Amino acid sequence: MKILVLNGSPKKERSDTLCVTRAFLDGMREAGEQQVHILDAIDQHVEYCTGCFACMHNGGTCIHEDDMRGILEEILDSDLLILSFPLYCYGMPAPLKAIIDRTLPLSSMAMQKVGDRYEHVGQADFSRLRYLMICGCGFPNSRHNFEPAVAQFKLLFPAGHTIMTVPESPMFNAAAAAIVTEPRLQLVRQAGRQYAEKGEIEASLLAEITSPMIPEEQYAAIVNSGV
Numbered sequence: 001m002k003i004l005v006l007n008g009s010p011k012k013e014r015s016d017t018l019c020v021t022r023a024f025l026d027g028m029r030e031a032g033e034q035q036v037h038i039l040d041a042i043d044q045h046v047e048y049c050t051g052c053f054a055c056m057h058n059g060g061t062c063i064h065e066d067d068m069r070g071i072l073e074e075i076l077d078s079d080l081l082i083l084s085f086p087l088y089c090y091g092m093p094a095p096l097k098a099i100i101d102r103t104l105p106l107s108s109m110a111m112q113k114v115g116d117r118y119e120h121v122g123q124a125d126f127s128r129l130r131y132l133m134i135c136g137c138g139f140p141n142s143r144h145n146f147e148p149a150v151a152q153f154k155l156l157f158p159a160g161h162t163i164m165t166v167p168e169s170p171m172f173n174a175a176a177a178a179i180v181t182e183p184r185l186q187l188v189r190q191a192g193r194q195y196a197e198k199g200e201i202e203a204s205l206l207a208e209i210t211s212p213m214i215p216e217e218q219y220a221a222i223v224n225s226g227v
Helices: 016-031 068-076 094-101 147-156 169-173 175-198 203-209 216-225
Strands: 002-007 035-040 080-086 107-114 117-122 130-136 161-166
Touching: 002 016, 016 080, 016 130, 016 161, 016 169, 016 175, 035 068, 080 094, 130 147, 147 161, 161 175, 161 203, 169 175, 175 203
Parallel strands: 002 035, 002 080, 080 130, 130 161
Antiparallel strands: 107 117
């Protein structure tokens, strides 16, 4: 399977969320050979979309000459697109959002009704592509934090999507927290193996992964002690 990971963290390799993503990929590799490319969004030369819609009229050619053309080609050549990012102001970090905005050339101006909403008709065939969102945040729980990012991801990729939200994610890069993070990463590896084998993750396993690793009040107290 060809897997493209868009790492949205400006910290790149030091990303807390990427620790979770790597564990997931390790689990996928346990199930079979995977071809993985991790692309750091912050290192890409991607101009902002100007909303001129030229790409939607002329077969997908953008007015900008930058790295996005190659990124689009790699997206279309992949089987699985993973968006791995920390929660910034309840959404994606800006470098990743710029890339997502520039996927506009994949669509045409024509619209079609799908269910109770309208969608743009595609200019390319990416029907085989599946989508996975792995998002971490520094708060101690998932309530009233991830909802905007989750809603956007579902609207962007209404079919074939899987979502993993992980609170208390700064603990993954804290050596002292290994006693709780290692068991959690083992669950993530199990999820990756399941996903590679079945194309989905059991709801009970996903719920366990997305739950706090330590009591919320304890986590908040630890964070506040270092402020």
